[in-house]
Amino acid sequence: VYITPKEELAEIIRDDWTKRFGIINRKVVMLTGDTTLDLKLIANGHIIVSTPEYWDNVSRRWKQRKHIQNIQLFIVDNLHIIGSDEGVSYTILYRK
Numbered sequence: 001v002y003i004t005p006k007e008e009l010a011e012i013i014r015d016d017w018t019k020r021f022g023i024i025n026r027k028v029v030m031l032t033g034d035t036t037l038d039l040k041l042i043a044n045g046h047i048i049v050s051t052p053e054y055w056d057n058v059s060r061r062w063k064q065r066k067h068i069q070n071i072q073l074f075i076v077d078n079l080h081i082i083g084s085d086e087g088v089s090y091t092i093l094y095r096k
Helices: 007-022 035-044 052-059 085-095
Strands: 028-030 047-050
Touching: 007 028, 007 047, 028 035, 035 052, 047 052
Parallel strands: 028 047
Antiparallel strands: none
8 A cells, every 4th residue: 555645646656656567467556535446446456556535434444344454565655744734634544
């Protein structure tokens, strides 16, 4: 899972990584904010790109969601914004 603060950045990363990881048959998906769709994307993707808000939506009931429990690597871009007005959603993720 790769978390980035802005949806526009997530789209750029998804597009770039789709090209890069596609050649080794790894599917890159980006969460949408629709929990039902996002859970399907997580189940079918190898690399998940998301904003903190969208990840918070799907990870709230993580004990009941096997695909969330199976996450092996979690990368947070711009972690330094925790504690700022812009980093409120990061702070929530960090506390989980």
